[in-house]
Amino acid sequence: MRFNTALLHGEFGADGKTGATTTPIYQSSAFEQETAEKLENVFNGREPGFIYTRIGNPTIDAFERRISFLEGGTGAVACASGMSAATLALLNIVRSGEEIVSGSGIFGGTYSLFGCLEDLGIVTRYAGDNSARSFRENINEKTRAIYIETIGNPKLDVYDIKELAELAHSHGIPLIVDNTVTTPYLVKPLSLGADIVIHSTSKYINGSGNSIGGIIIDGGRFKWDFEKYPSLKPYKKFGNFTYLAKLRKTIFKDFGACMSPFNAYLSSLGLETMALRLDRLCSNALQLAKVLETHSKIKAVNYPGLESSEYHPVAAAQFGDKFGAILTIRVGSRENAFKLINDLKYAYNLSNIGDVRTLVIHPASTIYATNSPVEMERMGVYEDLIRISVGIEDLEDIIADFEQALDKLN
Numbered sequence: 265m266r267f268n269t270a271l272l273h274g275e276f277g278a279d280g281k282t283g284a285t286t287t288p289i290y291q292s293s294a295f296e297q298e299t300a301e302k303l304e305n306v307f308n309g310r311e312p313g314f315i316y317t318r319i320g321n322p323t324i325d326a327f328e329r330r331i332s333f334l335e336g337g338t339g340a341v342a343c344a345s346g347m348s349a350a351t352l353a354l355l356n357i358v359r360s361g362e363e364i365v366s367g368s369g370i371f372g373g374t375y376s377l378f379g380c381l382e383d384l385g386i387v388t389r390y391a392g393d394n395s396a397r398s399f400r401e402n403i404n405e406k407t408r409a410i411y412i413e414t415i416g417n418p419k420l421d422v423y424d425i426k427e428l429a430e431l432a433h434s435h436g437i438p439l440i441v442d443n444t445v446t447t448p449y450l451v452k453p454l455s456l457g458a459d460i461v462i463h464s465t466s467k468y469i470n471g472s473g474n475s476i477g478g479i480i481i482d483g484g485r486f487k488w489d490f491e492k493y494p495s496l497k498p499y500k501k502f503g504n505f506t507y508l509a510k511l512r513k514t515i516f517k518d519f520g521a522c523m524s525p526f527n528a529y530l531s532s533l534g535l536e537t538m539a540l541r542l543d544r545l546c547s548n549a550l551q552l553a554k555v556l557e558t559h560s561k562i563k564a565v566n567y568p569g570l571e572s573s574e575y576h577p578v579a580a581a582q583f584g585d586k587f588g589a590i591l592t593i594r595v596g597s598r599e600n601a602f603k604l605i606n607d608l609k610y611a612y613n614l615s616n617i618g619d620v621r622t623l624v625i626h627p628a629s630t631i632y633a634t635n636s637p638v639e640m641e642r643m644g645v646y647e648d649l650i651r652i653s654v655g656i657e658d659l660e661d662i663i664a665d666f667e668q669a670l671d672k673l674n
């Protein structure tokens with residue numbers, strides 16, 4: 265089954281009871297079983313069925329199955345947000361006193377999360393650059409996972425997933441990849457050796473910016489060493505589902521960060537057109553990047569699809585001819601950045617990416633406002649930098665909008 269077909273038919277036939285072509289919104293907190301015996305069996309995993317929406321729900325289940333199918337996983341757990349997906353994916357295997365090695369070009373919210381985890385006794389070390397050597401230097405006997413994003417947001421750096429998966433496995437630890445910015449349409453990290461994939465489904469999966477959500481997909485192939493990961497040991501009997509069983513039965517259920525059925529419905533709906541949207545989004549982004557790169561008032565354009573990006577070769581090798589729809593520009597000063605944003609007519613000035621609409625933000629004064637200059641530089645954020653999440657508007661209109669706003673800069 266090819267990708268666009270899988271978006272519509274992967275792991276789904278019409279709703280058995282009614283013939284509905286989309287899984288209906290099961291807006292119910294709990295699910296009755298006919299007998300006390302049946303409920304006992306469902307509770308104890310001896311029979312399939314739903315109990316309580318914090319643990320599972322048919323609408324959410326349909327969404328999880330579809331995404332897991334697209335990523336090539338053994339299963340998935342949908343969460344309230346991308347942040348809860350990142351949190352639970354890690355806390356399922358990393359305990360106080362243990363460590364994570366992370367890429368440095370990560371999303372500001374995830375960087376902030378790693379600060380919270382530090383208060384719980386979990387230390388994150390950041391690789392100095394994207395080379396396997398930099399990651400290796402930070403691995404020690406306490407390390408329990410390597411964490412990267414496919415394209416760092418907003419640094420737009422790209423990691424060699426295969427190389428880092430090999431490195432992780434040689435140390436007996438899994439590679440966790442945040443695939444939010446690329447989606448399985450551009451790259452399937454599990455097929456390159458990664459072990460666990462997470463998403464903020466709020467972005468390209470949903471596509472229209474109408475609901476927050478996240479998801480964790482497990483490849484099911486990692487060979488857990490139960491001395492290193494003792495909390496997984498009771499779930500050993502689940503074989504390839506060890507990680508997912510522990511997740512759903514403990515930390516996911518107990519932290520209570522479930523997705524709402526309504527959000528699962530909206531995100532499933534958005535997902536159906538994801539590849540169509542991304543074709544246009546990536547093409548618009550590449551064309552806009554090329555035009556802005558030659559503009560005299562722009563100091564620098566960063567986009568992995570441009571040959572000027574140092575990450576272009578690894579991006580082309582992993583993603584083919586699509587490089588995502590996020591680019592950043594530097595315009596000389598914070599004043600210029602503010603003025604340009606204020607003069608744009610179509611682009612929304614807000615904190616989000618992955619919408620059908622073009623979005624811009626000045627990261628230094630918003631998402632990264634509480635970070636030190638050193639941290640900002642490590643994450644690729646500068647005072648004169650604007651992040652653009654390109655939309656599906658007509659390319660001519662997007663370009664004209666940036667050109668008229670740039671004309672007004674001194």
Ligand SMILES: *Cc1c(COP(=O)(O)O)cnc(C)c1O
Pocket residue numbers: 345346347348371373374413417442444445463464465466467476477478617
């Ligand atoms: C937005 C984002 C997140 C966080 O997701 P939420 O749904 O906003 O909680 C995580 N990773 C990346 C790369 C993101 O862009």
